[in-house]
Amino acid sequence: METDQRFGLNRHLTLPGPLLLDAGVAFAPVEFAYETYGTLNADRSNAILICHALTGDHHVASDHPITGKSGWWTRLVGEGKPVDPARHFIVCVNVLGSCLGSSGPSSIDPATGKPYGMSFPVITIADMVRAQAMLLDHLGVGALQAVIGGSMGGMQVLSWTILYPERVRSAIAIATTARHSAQNIAFHEVGRQAIMGDPNWRGGDYYADNNPPAAGLAVARMAAHITYLSEAGLTEKFGRKLQGRDAKSFGFDADFQIESYLRHQGISFTDRFDANSYLYITRAMDYFDLAEPFEGVLAKAFAGAKNTRFCVISFDTDWLYPTAESRHIVHALNAAGAPVSFVELSSPFGHDAFLLDVPEQNSIVDGFIRAGEGRA
């Protein structure tokens, strides 16, 4: 299998499709950027899909080929980790709509030879999952031992159990929600208005002259970044500490460390992410409401998922998707008769905690996966 070009790091693939989208569009062809780690075993029972968050990519546990940075979830995925290429066949796919290798608004539309821009169809979390299923078919993966993700990755995890319950034996949904709240939508709308209000956005048609709406995208990222951190964590890390000076400047430079940090987060983000992709993916998240097609009753959404084991994890300082949202999921799973473990972990780091060093998260995920393997 080592010479099978379907497997390995930094894979790029185009499938003919079409992929039928919630918007009613038959999208084709479909590009995928993905990585696999480990080897699919003989009975094809050890596949684990990792789903990434809004601005993530497929380099879950490998060094990024351009930036050289290590993978975004090496704390959970890797040799000796709960998700281990020595035991598991691990797949991570860049989501549909992104700008990091899979089809998205910055991809070339074969019909025109130019980037799709805003002619790219509006997508949903379910569409991302359908694309992943299409790729897994190509890779010869039927049922998944587990699907794991945090934040928007967790939304994909939950969608997997509804769209393809027979293909998911275990689902691990971390720091996530079953539907975007008014406040969640509001923060995303601020970001979208920052981008679309930037004169460089030009209706999304900005690819030709290398002059993207960077100022708007930076502001969008800054606003979102605040929601990823807890108030207590910000106070602990930055407080009112000044940046490289002894006294306030009585000006509009970044006097405070938090200002300097946020500006850096905003500007550096524009180097690695496409503004249109940010519009499309935030829209997909805002459209996310698992209960909507089921008369608003979440338990009905999970009615087919009785044979999937669920693990739900929240963090006490996460105010983006607070523990109440996880409890809402757990209650619905209970009502649907699906087996579910639920833990609220304590961390000062807010929503971002799932990406950080939280040993309890690792031990819970490890135990849950091993229990599913019958060797806990």
Next chain:
Amino acid sequence: METDQRFGLNRHLTLPGPLLLDAGVAFAPVEFAYETYGTLNADRSNAILICHALTGDHHVASDHPITGKSGWWTRLVGEGKPVDPARHFIVCVNVLGSCLGSSGPSSIDPATGKPYGMSFPVITIADMVRAQAMLLDHLGVGALQAVIGGSMGGMQVLSWTILYPERVRSAIAIATTARHSAQNIAFHEVGRQAIMGDPNWRGGDYYADNNPPAAGLAVARMAAHITYLSEAGLTEKFGRKLQGRDAKSFGFDADFQIESYLRHQGISFTDRFDANSYLYITRAMDYFDLAEPFEGVLAKAFAGAKNTRFCVISFDTDWLYPTAESRHIVHALNAAGAPVSFVELSSPFGHDAFLLDVPEQNSIVDGFIRAGEGRA
């Protein structure tokens, strides 16, 4: 006194100054927009100063001369209200730095004949208070029966008790804080970057051609507005309800009511507020830290305020200045030996609750004021 032009609605006045600012600048002349209600009694003991919030004005209890909207705190101030022109001489002054009549970056610099723009000095909450004291001197008001304000108005209230403790008999600080937190600064910095990143901002020199950085200011307002409301309140009011349509559009229009509402908040704000004033006033709030000149010990800041009665009110769903910030103030006042009443009120409306219909707030303020008059 009725014919004394110093008193009445919609007063505009220029005093020669200079006003000595924290930035080290002697600012002159100083323009004031203000209103007074009621009559100063013979022993000048019934004056109450109302301090407004970030984007507020001096029309606390009168119809706005241009918009025709009623005053912003008519629930608390007016005939038969806790602050009553039949009993009190009420003063409300537009803050220094604003664009609604008092000196600010959009005011004409007499030295150049053009708007100050970014040559306006950076101001602080203490500077706003010093300006108010200068105006009160002109009005013949010595000691104040009470100073009352919410949010940034509460910051001014607390500053009054530190800068001029002998002039404040009662201080009512609502939904406020003794210092801006890292998260508070972060949200303001997002707004400032949205404004300063708007190409129309042009270093603040945009007054000549009626083409201000409206898009940036709208985004700034949208981001801030989210912080004024509670998550539960947004869910209650908007949830995921669609705006004027039966199904999602699979586009980037305002599908959701919360999107439409926020866009309206942003756009309508740009009609009534100046982007540079937004920069200056948010900066003043971010610089606000009462304990800073006192080795970080807030109780020391209040050491001179033992003869002032304090009333501190917070709201349980206010996550901008949560109850913990009010408790911090109360503990410091206790340590300083100042008399203080403290109440956390329950409201679904988040930070904005202090401006809304909260009968308990009225009864608390009324009782506190009357107790100070010796006739509770």
